[in-house]
Amino acid sequence: MNRQSQIKILVTGAAGLLGSHLVDSLLHRGFRVTGIDNLSIGQLRNLEQAMTSDRFSFHKIDVCRRSDIIDLEPHHVIVHLAAYKIEVPGLHGTDILEVNSQGTSCMLEMARRWRCRFVFGSTSDVYGKSDDLPFKEDSDLVLGASTVARWGYASSKLFDEHLCFANQRRYGIPATVIRYFNTYGPRHDLTVKSGGPQALFFDALLRGKKMIIHGDGLQRRAFSYVGDTIEMTTRVIERRETEGEIINIGNPNEDISIKDLALLAWDVMGCAGVAPIEYIPHEQFYKSGKFEEIMCRIPDIEKASRLLDYVPHVSIRAGMTLTLDWQRNLDEYVAGDGCS
Ligand SMILES: NC(=O)c1ccc[n+]([C@@H]2O[C@H](COP(=O)([O-])OP(=O)(O)OC[C@H]3O[C@@H](n4cnc5c(N)ncnc54)[C@H](O)[C@@H]3O)[C@@H](O)[C@H]2O)c1
Structure with a gap:
């Protein structure tokens, strides 16, 4: 029996984008x-490959339900990824705040019981409106007013980050916080609840609809292909020198505006002519009347490359092509070229 097969790792949010790829890795x-x-x-279909392994087991459990989690056998590492993201139609701010705080609190309780490592999936959203680019792990965090719904997600994750390190100080639980920057790829959610712009643009085109852009499309993001993000995450788990650290994981190489990303999606589809894009003002989409956009978000990954000996290398065009190859074969879509 090799050493790895004796190490048991618990991944929450395992059926999601990052969770399912991490499980496979x-x-x-x-x-x-x-x-x-x-x-x-x-979705369970994201775990089809994992289900064929006798070293994998899956439990449909809510991370906030302490009574369900308490019966799990001890693990050596918990990777806590289960969470809700920014408030959008169909996803309430109360659920985001409660799931993200209670879920992390419950999973940290398990880490204390098992005396195990805790790796937490935070977000680049905690850097907020800071214009001190690229964002470094020790940069100041500039969040907006609590009357603006979008900051609830960042606030919940920042609370969780503090909870991780407070548990480390008080109980000796080795904690690592990963701040993920926008990641995309096969298995992305196809709805606004958790889907990124790549999946939503392809979804629209494969259904013969217009790609929807919130705002003017000039906001820029540095996107990381899921394979790169997961290789870095796996190395965080493998390397104990990441304990006690906050680590940015993302790809600073090719930041792109959301409008150019839509044009790239159209191009990757092999479509000609004018790309069908509809712009929706933030106030109309979010209905809360108040929304604050982050115009640019780029990670400094010096710490990640130093501790993990890895830099992301999948280009945005190559990653988009891989994403489309997966997406156009889903049962959701009828056959067609998607350029209508
Ligand atoms: N993908 C990104 O670009 C990105 C960026 C920043 C941060 N993150 C963080 O990384 C983590 C994973 O993100 P993702 O993109 O894979 O999201 P995802 O939505 O694909 O996965 C999250 C998973 O958590 C599950 N979940 C939600 N609430 C739960 C609960 N109460 N109990 C059990 N499971 C629950 C969902 O069903 C889903 O499968 C999240 O914590 C997210 O905040 C992701």
């Missing part, structure tokens, strides 16, 4: 893996 490296997810967003 950890199984590939030889670890024993337990996945938990309440399937509110993630």
